Amino acid sequence: MFILSVIMIIILAPLAGGLLTGTDRVITARMQGRQGPPVLQPFYDVFKLFQKESIEVNLMHRFYVYIALIFVMFTTVIMLTGGDILLAIFALTLGSIFFVLGGYASNSPYSLIGSERELMQMMAYEPMVLLTGIGLYYADKSFFIKDIVSGQAPAILSLPGVFLGLLFILIFKLRKSPFDLSMGHHGHQEIVQGIKTEYSGKDLAVIEITHWYEVVIALTLVYVFFATRAPVSSVFAVLACILVYFLEIVIDNGFARTKWQFALKSAWIVTGVSGTVNLVVLSFFR
Amino acid sequence: MSFYHFSGKCERRALSHPLFEAVPQASLRYAMGASVKEERFHTPYLRQYPKQAWDMQWEQGRRNMKFIKKSPWILHYDGSSCNGCDIEVLACLTPLYDVERFGVINTGNPKHADILLITGSVNEQNIPVVKQLYEQMANPKAVVAVGICATSGGIFAECYNVIGGVDKVLPVDVYVPGCAARPEAIIDGIVKALAILEEKQNDARKSFTLRKESGLLWNSK
Numbered sequence: 001m002f003i004l005s006v007i008m009i010i011i012l013a014p015l016a017g018g019l020l021t022g023t024d025r026v027i028t029a030r031m032q033g034r035q036g037p038p039v040l041q042p043f044y045d046v047f048k049l050f051q052k053e054s055i056e057v058n059l060m061h062r063f064y065v066y067i068a069l070i071f072v073m074f075t076t077v078i079m080l081t082g083g084d085i086l087l088a089i090f091a092l093t094l095g096s097i098f099f100v101l102g103g104y105a106s107n108s109p110y111s112l113i114g115s116e117r118e119l120m121q122m123m124a125y126e127p128m129v130l131l132t133g134i135g136l137y138y139a140d141k142s143f144f145i146k147d148i149v150s151g152q153a154p155a156i157l158s159l160p161g162v163f164l165g166l167l168f169i170l171i172f173k174l175r176k177s178p179f180d181l182s183m184g185h186h187g188h189q190e191i192v193q194g195i196k197t198e199y200s201g202k203d204l205a206v207i208e209i210t211h212w213y214e215v216v217i218a219l220t221l222v223y224v225f226f227a228t229r230a231p232v233s234s235v236f237a238v239l240a241c242i243l244v245y246f247l248e249i250v251i252d253n254g255f256a257r258t259k260w261q262f263a264l265k266s267a268w269i270v271t272g273v274s275g276t277v278n279l280v281v282l283s284f285f286r
Numbered sequence: 287m288s289f290y291h292f293s294g295k296c297e298r299r300a301l302s303h304p305l306f307e308a309v310p311q312a313s314l315r316y317a318m319g320a321s322v323k324e325e326r327f328h329t330p331y332l333r334q335y336p337k338q339a340w341d342m343q344w345e346q347g348r349r350n351m352k353f354i355k356k357s358p359w360i361l362h363y364d365g366s367s368c369n370g371c372d373i374e375v376l377a378c379l380t381p382l383y384d385v386e387r388f389g390v391i392n393t394g395n396p397k398h399a400d401i402l403l404i405t406g407s408v409n410e411q412n413i414p415v416v417k418q419l420y421e422q423m424a425n426p427k428a429v430v431a432v433g434i435c436a437t438s439g440g441i442f443a444e445c446y447n448v449i450g451g452v453d454k455v456l457p458v459d460v461y462v463p464g465c466a467a468r469p470e471a472i473i474d475g476i477v478k479a480l481a482i483l484e485e486k487q488n489d490a491r492k493s494f495t496l497r498k499e500s501g502l503l504w505n506s507k
Contacts, residue, residue, distance in 0.1 A: 036386060048354050048356065204398065
């Protein structure tokens with residue numbers, strides 16, 4: 001039964017992520033006064049990339065991307081089966097690190113810059129991701145997601161500041177403007193394509209699929225804040241996920257890309273103020 | 287569609303020895319004597335076979351999954367001249383024409399692109415640039431010459447440094463006339479290029495399987 005659910009998660013999570021990305025592209029187009037591609041466009045893109053030639057730059061180049069995909073899949077499985085949130089966060093970080101190494105593997109200046117910016121972005125968002133895990137532990141006295149989502153009250157009530165911080169760093173995680181410094185999601189952007197520059201064919205498709213999993217992981221983190229023991233709460237939690245995703249699309253379309261200095265400073269200020277203060281206040285009440 | 291298009295895969299593997307890694311693939315190929323002209327006029331022998339029943343069946347099966355037609359990613363390059371056609375290419379992306387309806391993405395990266403849109407004539411300065419962009423694209427790929435300068439050199443044809451249209455350097459698949467080419471014409475050109483891409487994909491796969499069966503591939507026994 002467990003194995004079955006794991007297989008279902010591995011199959012269904014990217015489907016959901018791909019559909020979300022597709023709706024994202026449609027909504028973005030409508031915001032710009034365009035009709036936009038079909039909702040299934042991300043799937044067309046990925047299937048096309050699977051049919052194209054993959055250019056090997058060197059032997060390690062594609063290896064890192066596949067390893068990154070495996071770790072991100074591992075994270076998705078842990079989170080959706082209600083596992084340990086700390087383990088999930090660390091596995092996700094490891095996946096990101098392998099992705100950065102993939103950028104470094106080719107000697108292209110574009111992907112080197114992309115990797116450096118990705119590292120900088122990780123520096124910006126990792127503290128908040130960790131604070132989210134710690135905050136959820138503080139609120140529910142458990143690191144296991146299945147305990148957190150079966151609490152009495154939703155975690156958002158005790159962790160509004162941490163949630164705000166999470167919303168902020170999700171801009172990084174979902175690779176949305178103004179913080180899509182390392183790898184622009186739209187074509188023709190950000191020093192060609194950052195880490196993706198040297199990838200083509202199957203490998204590029206794998207990067208896309210990794211991103212779909214990451215979208216699901218990001219929204220699961222939002223879900224955890226709203227779900228409680230009551231079954232109705234899961235409806236609200238899903239609604240919250242959709243709202244958050246929509247908010248990120250609005251932010252994506254509403255802001256120009258910032259410099260990395262601002263990205264780093266603002267992420268740390270938000271983490272320091274809204275995340276830490278929330279935890280300090282919480283520690284007084286407990 | 288030349289023969290060496292699909293020898294791409296095995297050649298690359300053979301060349302992925304550490305000794306070769308520092309050398310760009312493009313220059314290596316040219317050093318090995320692959321000339322662009324040859325590529326353009328060489329007809330693959332596979333085409334000369336009459337179509338067998340299994341062949342048709344196989345093609346039919348392939349035809350059902352042509353995703354390249356649903357997501358053509360383009361790369362645009364302005365060779366020289368007035369830049370008008372290049373602006374019209376970008377006009378295709380605006381809300382009025384919105385080519386993203388057809389899944390077209392304007393990539394800035396040859397490794398992601400399927401279709402190379404070249405505007406402007408080719409001159410001595412940009413021959414290596416154009417060649418390199420083409421070489422860096424992954425197969426299957428198509429070249430669309432946009433505007434009269436790209437098709438024949440246009441009013442710049444007589445210039446001392448202009449060697450003519452893009453077809454002097456690359457195997458051009460679609461010519462889009464106009465000065466400047468209208469966005470509608472450019473979109474039409476992209477759509478025509480899609481049909482060619484599809485054909486190239488078919489040829490490539492067929493040549494790959496045939497060569498595998500006949501033992502021409504490096505890894506076939």
